[in-house]
Amino acid sequence: MKLRTAMDRAAVSMDAPSRIFGGYMRVALEEAQKSGCLGEVPVGAAIADGDGKLIASAGNRTRQLKDPTAHAEILAIRIACEKHGSERLLGCCIYVTLEPCPMCAAAIAAARLARLYYGASDPKSGGIEIGPRIFSHMQCHHRPEVYGGIGESESEAMLAGFFTGIRECGGLG
């Protein structure tokens, strides 16, 4: 697992155009907000291809779809694979507002996503930094580059609002 420090992240943001880097986390945050407004846990994801083009975005829909696997990452991966015409998303990047759970981390590895950018850490259900640490597991056959803490404060505020019953359903500030 490569969890980068803030200094490393700064170096990364110089490599990747900041328009793409920040822009797609914003798309993920907007998806999270839409989910929250629907009464879902506010988590969103976006996927960009190797050329930096947005190919998928989705928010958590477990309640609406009555599907415990309908996490934002899984839905975005399904859309991206359909568009890509392949079960592998080689060279693609995924942006998620919250640290992926073990199921989604395993799906990210299976999809061969090149990079994962996520917002807030999830000490309760995350599968990367703590708990199962999916990408460090010896049975994990593909480890994406991982960058945490991107758009963290907005993601945390949205989740905190959701769990205290306060939902901001206007535009993101």
Ligand SMILES: [Zn+2]
């Ligand atoms: Zn998940």
